[in-house]
Amino acid sequence: MNGEDKKELKVKIKGGIRDLIAFAKLVPKRRKRFQRASSEPITSDPINEFANKLHPKKQHLIIDEIRDETKSTKTIKAVPDLDSGTNSLAYFRPGQYLSLKVEVNGVRITRPYSISSSPTDALKGFYEITIRKVEDGFLTTNIWDKWKVGKKITCSDPEGFFYYEPLRDKNHIVAIAGGSGIAPFRSMAKEIIETNIDVKLTLIYGSADEEDIIFYEEFKELEKTYPNKIKVVIVLSCDEVNLEGCETGFITANLIKKYIDANECSFFICGPQIMYDFVENQLKEFNLPPKRIRREAYGEVKEIINLSGFPKEVADNAFKIKVHIGSLIEEIPAKASETILVALEKANLNPPSSCRSGECGFCRSLLISGKIYVNPISDWRRAADKKFNFFHPCSSYPVSDLEIKIPRTR
Template sequence: MTAPEPSAAPPKRERQRRVRELEVVVARVRRETADTTSLFFAADEPFEYEAGHFCTIDPHQFPVLKHFIAHLEDLKGNREKPRAYSLGSAPHEEHVLITIKEETYSSGETPYPPLLSPLLANHTPVGTCLVINGFTGAYTLPRDAAERIDQLVHVCAGSGIVPNLGLIKSSLHRNDPFRHTLLYSSKTRQDIIYYQDFEELQRQYPDKVEVIHCLTREEPAGLRGARRGRITRELLQEVIADPARALAFTCGPGITPYERKAARDKGEEPAPRFVENMVALLHEAGLDRKQVKQESWG
């Protein structure tokens, strides 16, 4: 049994110092949904990170991508950057877990085909060796959370669930004195990532974990406590017992840098996506800026 980790984020300088290159091997692969896959990494040295951190993976390390990368770099006029992946694992666990959603190419809609996610989601069997850089990020629990909150509210969509699984497991392992309420938006039952993990956590910690699945494209038949439709202000108000004693973590699709630039070029504001909408609703539900943490990607 490992000792519980301290419940707090270290100062920025300390976080940056810990980011380094690590050689890992894929110890386990788990298909989560039709388009998401989890990879469990093992390494010869201990992993040092906080729940909610992410790692990065440089696509240049995969020889099979060599010509594809060269072509994309010619087209884009930039070197392809490492891609970030949140950790779904908690520091007390043996493996580091990342969960990859395979991006797709839609003719006429996406300017380029996705580079790294199809490879990670489909062609990294057990035994694959790779280099990751980690670990960092600000989507972590504040040091004094246990003193000032009674409820951690997780508001997630799609692969945005990944860091919140790590945050919840880590907090339960530490026996933090607050409850977790997860509102998780998915299109259909088949799109829910980590369904069994959350069933198990609710079974183990019935007084500390409540999960409400929100399905946007079908009736949630047979899903205990699930709702039909998007996450609304009314639902947030229903589940947040005392906004003054709550902290929210919201993660999911957000405005991408490409969308921001395209809107700026047209002199327009980019259209808000899941995370921007949820931050606004959380404020309407009574949480101030300091009570809402957010992370988003495409």
């Protein structure tokens, strides 16, 4: 295409001068359109309002009821705290969690807890979370001692990706739970019944002993009423078992095989760290593709120094972190064996955080200098973040003195 060609091209739309007049009229036409338009400001945006309703920056709750489920487990029922501006609760997908934002002994922390009530319950105006007491647990000790009906608490919007997705999953869900890992499955079971989802749920639930089983009556009742939808298999690991119809020992491949055809199911696993390792090993026998096994995020890994890749030579070391946050620069202490997020919280410098498993990315920060160890099972960093030294403080540990830039709380 050269200049010669161009000369030959003579375009006519309406014809000659009329097209040039049309060009000359473009601007006057535009001005006229503006003049004719309404001068009313736009005051509503239903799409953003909906997005804020599903994902409020914060939800203010008030504890309405505390139920003892077992000797070490409580269910906390919370309703909107109207006085603080929360009028309704965000809807969610069963399996999602709330990140509680609480102050314990002067330290502000976040903790993710699966919602154990159903999405329909949220529309009715309440959430339930089911918490198991952790021996010497920083937050749970405080909850057991201090939390009473009427206490105000703050939490995030519902978060997380541990939910049934009909286009991906088989319509037979095998829920493998340990301890308080039952919570998201109670939400799923209720949802299946309440909204009549075309799915069957088989719960295989491991507990230490009879007294430790959470929601036993409730699940048994569901199973009795909806035998085609809900099946419950209780597995007790203690030596002496009196409970009728339960399995004993651990959740092994042989046990699973007795109840379901593994090739026709999607597995959802939620429980303590030790259970993931055991159950995933057992599931290997079925040779399932990765899409058939989903697990809830780990949470903070306990005893990080025992992980094979952890630089053991620094395990007992303490480091300094120079933190840039907003207009401030502060130097804070940190331990190699604790996440950088924990060090920040102890220093009362809280970046936003939710999952504490490396997954949600809210705490994403910039490593300006120094070395960190990132727990590989909770390494959800984007490829470019690895390249440019962005990291998630909730799944990273200092291996030297550091300089970092963190975002301010949401």
